[in-house]
Amino acid sequence: MFSTKGTILYFAILILSVIFTIAMSLSLIIFGQLKMQREIGYSVIALCAADTGVERALYAIYKDGNLSFSASTTLENGASYTVQVSDGASCGAAFFCIKSLGNFKGVARAIDASF
Numbered sequence: 001m002f003s004t005k006g007t008i009l010y011f012a013i014l015i016l017s018v019i020f021t022i023a024m025s026l027s028l029i030i031f032g033q034l035k036m037q038r039e040i041g042y043s044v045i046a047l048c049a050a051d052t053g054v055e056r057a058l059y060a061i062y063k064d065g066n067l068s069f070s071a072s073t074t075l076e077n078g079a080s081y082t083v084q085v086s087d088g089a090s091c092g093a094a095f096f097c098i099k100s101l102g103n104f105k106g107v108a109r110a111i112d113a114s115f
Helices: 007-064
Strands: 070-074 080-087 096-104 107-114
Touching: 007 070, 007 080, 007 096, 007 107
Parallel strands: none
Antiparallel strands: 070 080, 080 096, 096 107
16 A cells, blocks of 8 residues: 655655746846847947947047047046048948947947948
């Protein structure tokens, strides 16, 4: 004859392992979403840094008439940008092309402008 003593312990371990697996899956999803939310904020700052690079290049073109401008700068908030201006013949534009890359905490965004 079979004894049923201790079977409740096996069921309890089985139920707890299922609950643990579900909890771990949910925590991985939630932490992934939190990381993505944080990087969205970093993306906005990187895009603003790239826009700052475009504005700096436009100022150099307007002020100095420098159509071969190139700069790389780190801003006060830790973001950085790298900007290059080239003549329009190299990119198919009428006058000149501006390529600016903004970086912030490992997130990079770029802006290309042509005139």
